[in-house]
Amino acid sequence: MSAITLNSQCLCQKVRIQVAEAKPHVDSCHCSMCRKWSGGPLLAIDCGSNVKFEGEDNIKIFDSSEWAERGFCSNCGTHLFYRLKQTNQYIMPAGLFDSLDTSDSVEFTTQIFIDEKPRYYDFANQTKMMTGEEVFAAFAGDT
Template sequence: MKGHCLCGNVTIELEDINTFEACHCTMCRRWGSGPLMAIHSHSKPNIQGEESMTVYPSSAWAERAFCHKCGTNLYYHQLGSETYVLSLGLFQDNPNLTFESQIFIDKKPDYYAFANDTTNLTQQQLFDKFKEKGIQPEE
């Protein structure tokens, strides 16, 4: 699947993935003014236009990237892994997506809710999964 930022300077290509998730953590909501709607990839995407990107170390174990030309959020990446969580808006041309899961559901504010039936994980449930993979997230 292929996607691009608003101005088109950054293009991203990755394997076809037909599901997406929402993250309700406070950092994602501050980063994008709402939950991060994203495609979760377990391999590094092919990125063109990296000269238009800024990568920000958002924690000791992750970084976030955006296009510094148009401001489009591009991805969240767990350091030391091939895990990339890519902004759903990059891939608007893919009509066959299924809303699969929501993470940090216990951090979701009361002022919005999705009607979709999804798998929901709390912060602790997600961090337990990270720890199983040897990743020590910040609490």
């Protein structure tokens, strides 16, 4: 499947987002940090590095680890991105993009940190499932 373009804004519309080349699949992260940040599993889309923001003065950054940071609107609190520092790759909450709600070209494909997923929920979708150890092993060569 080929890349898709996406546009969105935060709840207060002070931050606008343009994504040139998002991958056409949604993934879920069950790690404790993503769950704390999003209030549940993070359903996200890989938006690559070609992402533009308007209203950047309204974006607040939280340096969440050695390799990544998280951005949110300082006015309304909308979670905007998880960004890998070394590659400038933006992983963005799928819920930001209304166009994904009705898209037939986007699939739910992978769940990561499945070993940290709480027992109180399960997704019905058949997806690839990776533990935290498997995630770090798969991306070790990309750093």
